[in-house]
Amino acid sequence: MEHKQEISEDERLKREYYDLVGDWNLPIVRMGGLSATAQLLEMCAVDEQSKVLEVGCGVGYTTCEIGMKFGAHVVGIDISEKMIANANKRAKDLGVQDLVEFRVEDVANLPFEDESFDVVIMESLLNILGEQSVIERALLEIYRVTKRGARVGANEVFVDESAPSEVRARLHELLMGELGPGANLARYSDEQFKQMFADTGLPVVKIMKNQAAGTRSQLVNDLIKVMGFMGFMRYSIRATKDLLINSELRKATMKAAPAQRIMERNKDTRDFFGYVLIVAEKLI
Numbered sequence: 678m679e680h681k682q683e684i685s686e687d688e689r690l691k692r693e694y695y696d697l698v699g700d701w702n703l704p705i706v707r708m709g710g711l712s713a714t715a716q717l718l719e720m721c722a723v724d725e726q727s728k729v730l731e732v733g734c735g736v737g738y739t740t741c742e743i744g745m746k747f748g749a750h751v752v753g754i755d756i757s758e759k760m761i762a763n764a765n766k767r768a769k770d771l772g773v774q775d776l777v778e779f780r781v782e783d784v785a786n787l788p789f790e791d792e793s794f795d796v797v798i799m800e801s802l803l804n805i806l807g808e809q810s811v812i813e814r815a816l817l818e819i820y821r822v823t824k825r826g827a828r829v830g831a832n833e834v835f836v837d838e839s840a841p842s843e844v845r846a847r848l849h850e851l852l853m854g855e856l857g858p859g860a861n862l863a864r865y866s867d868e869q870f871k872q873m874f875a876d877t878g879l880p881v882v883k884i885m886k887n888q889a890a891g892t893r894s895q896l897v898n899d900l901i902k903v904m905g906f907m908g909f910m911r912y913s914i915r916a917t918k919d920l921l922i923n924s925e926l927r928k929a930t931m932k933a934a935p936a937q938r939i940m941e942r943n944k945d946t947r948d949f950f951g952y953v954l955i956v957a958e959k960l961i
């Protein structure tokens with residue numbers, strides 16, 4: 678008999694949300710957009726010889742980029758079947774099926790041999806996992822499948838250690854709307870992420886902190902670049918319709934609108950958070 682794993686209400690809501698985002702075929706669900714991805718890949722020194730793993734790959738935009746830009750072999754995994762269905766379609770449409778492989782998997786149980794990859798990357802994965810113990814478990818798996826001396830790169834949302842609790846509360850609401858409900862996002866500072874990597878045996882060798890200001894309009898520009906204007910309009914209409922129908926997800930995501938104004942446009946608060954690019958190296 679198949680054993681179904683029990684999941685919490687928060688986890689259920691989060692997965693439902695990512696299935697919807699997967700259905701919308703939304704290619705950039707992170708801060709920093711396309712330029713952050715280009716920067717992260719450069720910091721990780723990806724090249725043609727690299728065997729790359731992307732964890733939490735969503736609909737596979739970055740995974741396919743790695744195949745196309747570097748000619749590298751790359752595996753993208755995500756827990757959402759809908760994300761992976763559209764990722765496979767993207768690889769086929771772009772003609773990179775020979776270099777790119779997608780699988781539905783949980784980062785907590787990666788189905789790969791120890792020391793399989795030269796580079797492991799993730800964009801907005803750790804910060805949506807929530808509890809520190811869950812992040813630690815994910816990092817241990819990532820550590821296991823990374824080759825010795827190889828690089829692990831992440832783009833994660835951070836909140837400044839000095840952020841007042843009022844700002845943290847609003848940030849939590851904003852990020853739930855932007856990156857999915859069900860996760861407590863306004864939790865970790867860049868220093869805390871750095872420590873979590875180091876504690877797993879992945880000392881950080883490069884770190885680049887970026888504030889949030891301006892990232893929202895940049896995201897819309899990047900989405901139009903990848904999806905085309907008509908594609909972006911189709912997605913906007915479909916997302917609005919789906920969220921009107923799903924009242925539970927609508928309530929969670931609509932909270933973002935007022936919080937967004939406060940966090941991204943208000944000079945007093947917007948400098949307290951942003952995205953951090955982290956590159957660590959597995960000890961030899």
Ligand SMILES: C[S@@+](CC[C@H](N)C(=O)[O-])C[C@H]1O[C@@H](n2cnc3c(N)ncnc32)[C@H](O)[C@@H]1O
Binds near residue numbers: 703707760782
């Ligand atoms: C914020 S989105 C980022 C997606 C993509 N990296 C991007 O930048 O557009 C987080 C992704 O992590 C996936 N995810 C969540 N929990 C996961 C888990 N335990 N294992 C693998 N993927 C997971 C979600 O399905 C979602 O696609």
